[in-house]
Amino acid sequence: MNSAKPRKMRQAIGEGRWTRLTLITIALVFLGLMLIAPLLVVFVEAFSRGVGVYIDALAMPDTMAALRLTLLVAAIAVPVNLVFGVAAAWAIAKFEFKGKAFLLTLIDLPFAVSPVVSGLIFVLLFGANSVLGPWLDGAGIKVLFAVPGIVLATIFITFPFIARELIPLMQQQGSSEEEAAVSLGAGGWRTFFQVTLPNVKWGLLYGVLLCNARAMGEFGAVTVVSGNIRGVTTTLPLHIEILYNDNKAAAAFAVASLLALLALVTLAVKTLLEARFANSLAAQRRH
Amino acid sequence: MASAALDGARIIRWRRRSVLPGFGLSLGYTIAYLSLVVLIPLAGLGIRSATLGWDAFWAIAFDPRVVSALQLSFGAALIAAIVNTVFGVLVAWVLVRYRFPGRRWLDAAVDLPFALPTAVAGIALATLYAPNGPFGALLMSWFGVKVGFTSIGVTLALIFVGLPFVVRTVQPVLEEIDRETEEVSATLGAGRLRTATRVILPAMFPAILTGFALSFARGVGEYGSVIFIASNLPYKSEIAPLLIVIKLEEHNYAGATAIATIMLVISFAMLFVINMLQAWSRKWFGHE
Numbered sequence: 376m377n378s379a380k381p382r383k384m385r386q387a388i389g390e391g392r393w394t395r396l397t398l399i400t401i402a403l404v405f406l407g408l409m410l411i412a413p414l415l416v417v418f419v420e421a422f423s424r425g426v427g428v429y430i431d432a433l434a435m436p437d438t439m440a441a442l443r444l445t446l447l448v449a450a451i452a453v454p455v456n457l458v459f460g461v462a463a464a465w466a467i468a469k470f471e472f473k474g475k476a477f478l479l480t481l482i483d484l485p486f487a488v489s490p491v492v493s494g495l496i497f498v499l500l501f502g503a504n505s506v507l508g509p510w511l512d513g514a515g516i517k518v519l520f521a522v523p524g525i526v527l528a529t530i531f532i533t534f535p536f537i538a539r540e541l542i543p544l545m546q547q548q549g550s551s552e553e554e555a556a557v558s559l560g561a562g563g564w565r566t567f568f569q570v571t572l573p574n575v576k577w578g579l580l581y582g583v584l585l586c587n588a589r590a591m592g593e594f595g596a597v598t599v600v601s602g603n604i605r606g607v608t609t610t611l612p613l614h615i616e617i618l619y620n621d622n623k624a625a626a627a628f629a630v631a632s633l634l635a636l637l638a639l640v641t642l643a644v645k646t647l648l649e650a651r652f653a654n655s656l657a658a659q660r661r662h
Numbered sequence: 663m664a665s666a667a668l669d670g671a672r673i674i675r676w677r678r679r680s681v682l683p684g685f686g687l688s689l690g691y692t693i694a695y696l697s698l699v700v701l702i703p704l705a706g707l708g709i710r711s712a713t714l715g716w717d718a719f720w721a722i723a724f725d726p727r728v729v730s731a732l733q734l735s736f737g738a739a740l741i742a743a744i745v746n747t748v749f750g751v752l753v754a755w756v757l758v759r760y761r762f763p764g765r766r767w768l769d770a771a772v773d774l775p776f777a778l779p780t781a782v783a784g785i786a787l788a789t790l791y792a793p794n795g796p797f798g799a800l801l802m803s804w805f806g807v808k809v810g811f812t813s814i815g816v817t818l819a820l821i822f823v824g825l826p827f828v829v830r831t832v833q834p835v836l837e838e839i840d841r842e843t844e845e846v847s848a849t850l851g852a853g854r855l856r857t858a859t860r861v862i863l864p865a866m867f868p869a870i871l872t873g874f875a876l877s878f879a880r881g882v883g884e885y886g887s888v889i890f891i892a893s894n895l896p897y898k899s900e901i902a903p904l905l906i907v908i909k910l911e912e913h914n915y916a917g918a919t920a921i922a923t924i925m926l927v928i929s930f931a932m933l934f935v936i937n938m939l940q941a942w943s944r945k946w947f948g949h950e
Contacts (some may be wrong), residue, residue, distance in 0.1 A: 389759075390854055391854075394854075395760055398752060398755065398756050398760070399756050399760055399762055401749075401752060402749075402752055402753045402756040402757075402768070403768070405749050405752075405753070406753065406768060406771055406772070408797075409821065409822055409825065410771050410772070410774045410775070410822070410825070411771060412790060412797070413778075413783055413786035413787055413790060413822065414774060414778070414786070416786045416789055416790055417782060417785075417786050420786075420789060459691070459692065459695045459696075459699075462687075462688040462691045462692050462695075463688070463692040463696075465684060465688040466685060466688035466689040466692050467692075469680070469682050469685075470677060470678070470680055470682070470685050470689075471677060471678035471680070472676055472677035472678070472685075472689070473676040473677065474676075478692070478693075478696075481696060481700070481701070482696065484700055484704065485700060486876075486879070486880075487879050487883075487929055487930070487933060488704070488883065488926065489882065489883025489884070489885065489902075489903050489906075489922075489925060490780075490883060490884075490885055490886070490903070491883070491885045491903035491904075491906050491907055491922075492707070492883065492903070492906065492922040492925065492926065495707070495906060495910065495918055495919070495922050496703040496704055496706055496707045496922075497703060498910060498915070498918075499706050499707060499710050499915065499919065500703050500706045502915065504915065505706075527699075530699055531699055531700060531703065534699055534700060550680070550682060553682055554680075554681050554682060557681050557682060557683070558681060562683070563682075563683035563684045566682070566683075567684075585776065585777070588776075588777045588779075589776075591779070592778070592779025592780070592781070592782070593779070594779060594780050594781040594885065594886035595780070595883075595884075595885035595886050595903065598885075598907060599906075599907060599910060611779075612779050612780075612781040612782070612886070613781075615781050615782065615785065616781055619785050619890065624785075624789070627785055628785065628786075628789075631779075631781070631782040631785060631786070634778070634779045634782050635778060635782055637777075638774065638777035638778040638779070638782075639777075641777045642770050642771075642773055642774065642777055643770070645770065645773065646766060646767075646769075646770040
């Protein structure tokens with residue numbers, strides 16, 4: 376009965392057909408040229424010399440070593456930032472206190488710092504002419520131009536991702552459900568795991584995926600702290616750079632296609648989650 | 663007993679009382695981890711920069727190669743942010759207001775620069791826009807414009823990395839806009855264009871500013887997607903982050919520190935100004 380009414384109203388305040396078509400076309404062409412074309416080029420170039428070259432590039436010992444290092448770095452950086460993200464979101468979304476806006480600004484800081492500068496601060500902190508560097512060297516711990524430095528720089532770069540995804544979500548949901556759980560006698564941890572976590576799990580999953588994509592793909596910060604020792608401190612993005620500069624473009628794109636695939640999976644999961652989100656949000660509104 | 667009660671009173675003054683547990687633990691952990699991972703390392707940069715001394719600092723800051731690298735980084739980021747603001751608002755509008763086949767896919771594609779590693783984007787853009795690449799050759803023969811290995815290429819890479827920031831900040835605001843105001847404007851006799859510029863645009867203005875600022879800040883610091891498409895020639899297409907990497911490779915820590923400090927100070931100053939502008943525009947247009 377009502378369905379005809381909104382359509383009529385939309386016409387009253389909408390644009391003409393040609394304006395609409397023109398705007399949609401501009402958006403499609405712009406996004407196609409700027410976003411889709413570079414993505415397609417990765418896969419086209421990766422297979423440009425045939426499947427054999429593609430498989431060889433992936434099976435290279437250096438590629439395998441880079442893949443292992445990238446997985447290791449992400450396996451440390453993501454959980455560490457996950458714990459922080461959850462703690463920060465609990466403090467910021469469930470309580471009212473002074474200085475909250477300032478704290479949020481500080482959490483966003485790594486977004487505003489150039490990746491190269493993020494790497495530089497760890498070079499200054501652990502380098503040869505720093506206070507900590509020689510002292511750790513004496514203890515036999517190598518941070519810079521070694522795996523710990525890469526992990527630290529990656530943690531810095533991916534620091535805000537999960538917190539930034541969780542905070543608005545938990546703020547939007549309020550704390551009445553948690554208050555009910557606590558007044559019914561549930562402890563803090565039980566409230567978190569049985570009330571809060573089920574409410575935010577999809578948002579949390581997307582935050583983790585985004586954090587992971589960035590952790591595996593970080594380039595600028597890792598370039599600065601890695602020292603590019605082949606097969607030892609090269610992550611996948613650094614390995615791509617080495618291959619590309621060695622004029623092995625097809626091999627570089629083959630390795631790049633792995634990371635592009637990771638990006639595609641991340642975006643696909645996000646799109647699916649959003650469809651799911653929309654339903655659960657609508658369900659909440661119906662209550 | 664009495665001192666505990668006093669402590670309680672003091673705590674209540676800076677935070678509202680809540681029945682939920684875990685405030686101390688979660689806030690304490692947040693601040694400790696934030697300090698350890700972000701604040702202390704960043705402070706290290708400030709301290710290192712302060713020990714350089716003014717003379718050494720200014721000598722690096724006004725070195726012509728440093729000045730031209732900073733000009734390129736900030737100039738290209740500014741142009742990219744302006745392009746992204748125009749097209750980002752248009753894309754957000756199309757995604758929110760129109761229904762057409764493939765809209766969901768288009769919406770998902772907008773996040774691609776967030777998820778695609780910058781080095782991957784860098785080699786892809788370099789291949790597309792190189793003078794013998796598919797787009798590069800076309801632009802060369804049609805318009806005589808050389809994109810790859812020039813400052814135009816740098817700007818193009820920055821448009822790529824900054825685009826989602828504008829779309830994703832404007833989109834939710836556009837979804838929230840009360841369409842009744844537009845109807846009122848239309849019934850009062852305003853044309854569609856007048857409604858757009860006088861009713862819709864002011865409501866979106868703070869979000870547009872935020873998107874612009876984020877896109878700009880990201881562009882200034884961007885490294886991975888740029889170095890492949892730029893020829894990285896000093897004075898021509900050498901960006902400031904690359905110059906930091908070069909100084910570090912030369913073990914010139916003072917030079918790298920000084921350039922990084924200048925970049926951070928200018929970026930923070932611009933974000934501060936934009937925050938002020940935002941507060942002002944909220945007041946002016948009567949939001950919140």
